[in-house]
Amino acid sequence: DAGITQSPRHKVTETGTPVTLRCHQTENHRYMYWYRQDPGHGLRLIHYSYGVKDTDKGEVSDGYSVSRSKTEDFLLTLESATSSQTSVYFCAISLGTGSSYEQYFGPGTRLTVT
Amino acid sequence: AQTVTQSQPEMSVQEAETVTLSCTYDTSENNYYLFWYKQPPSRQMILVIRQEAYKQQNATENRFSVNFQKAAKSFSLKISDSQLGDTAMYFCAFMSFTNAGKSTFGDGTTLTVKP
Numbered sequence: 001d002a003g004i005t006q007s008p009r010h011k012v013t014e015t016g017t018p019v020t021l022r023c024h025q026t027e028n029h030r031y032m033y034w035y036r037q038d039p040g041h042g043l044r045l046i047h048y049s050y051g052v053k054d055t056d057k058g059e060v061s062d063g064y065s066v067s068r069s070k071t072e073d074f075l076l077t078l079e080s081a082t083s084s085q086t087s088v089y090f091c092a093i094s095l096g097t098g099s100s101y102e103q104y105f106g107p108g109t110r111l112t113v114t
Numbered sequence: 115a116q117t118v119t120q121s122q123p124e125m126s127v128q129e130a131e132t133v134t135l136s137c138t139y140d141t142s143e144n145n146y147y148l149f150w151y152k153q154p155p156s157r158q159m160i161l162v163i164r165q166e167a168y169k170q171q172n173a174t175e176n177r178f179s180v181n182f183q184k185a186a187k188s189f190s191l192k193i194s195d196s197q198l199g200d201t202a203m204y205f206c207a208f209m210s211f212t213n214a215g216k217s218t219f220g221d222g223t224t225l226t227v228k229p
Contacts (some may be wrong), residue, residue: 096214
């Protein structure tokens with residue numbers, strides 16, 4: 001299994017509070033991704049990173065920010081959580097090139113915003 | 115922007131039989147990657163099979179094979195000799211060849227294998 005961990009694994013928070021989710025990899029993969037998974041919507045890309053301090057938006061980036069100060073860590077921040085951000089969040093990594101471009105996923109974080 | 119469509123929200127199959135899951139996509143790119151991922155009740159996403167668009171030969175991995183029709187933009191997954199452990203949600207996914215950040219998933223097909 002790819003070395004990807006997510007923390008916390010479960011979190012309940014109140015509307016309006018800031019929340020930060022952490023993704024940590026030990027594979028030295030260039031690309032890192034944050035997705036959210038909601039019933040009926042599959043996985044939707046929030047943000048991705050293609051290197052340290054290099055990030056870009058995905059299709060559902062509103063209300064989210066990210067940071068990558070080290071190759072191994074990719075943080076997702078909800079500045080002011082809303083109930084619509086209740087979801088399961090997945091981190092993924094990819095070499096993004098050569099013979100190994102597929103994504104490997106972390107175990108997910110279940111976030112509930114009350 | 116690319117889109118991925120899985121038209122079968124739910125499917126079922128008898129154990130030991132064969133089932134095919136459908137996936138269509140839309141893109142203006144000529145080179146790209148396609149994947150099928152499996153998500154069992156444990157929620158862990160598992161890569162099942164991958165296909166490079168520049169390869170004409172269909173990918174196979176043991177009991178799993180794809181039918182890749184580039185002109186039709188179709189990428190179906192065939193599961194042979196279905197097993198109870200194949201019960202899961204299956205996602206079709208697209209990744210750009212030139213930018214691995216451009217990644218799109220379909221909404222998934224829930225497959226139930228019946229004993």
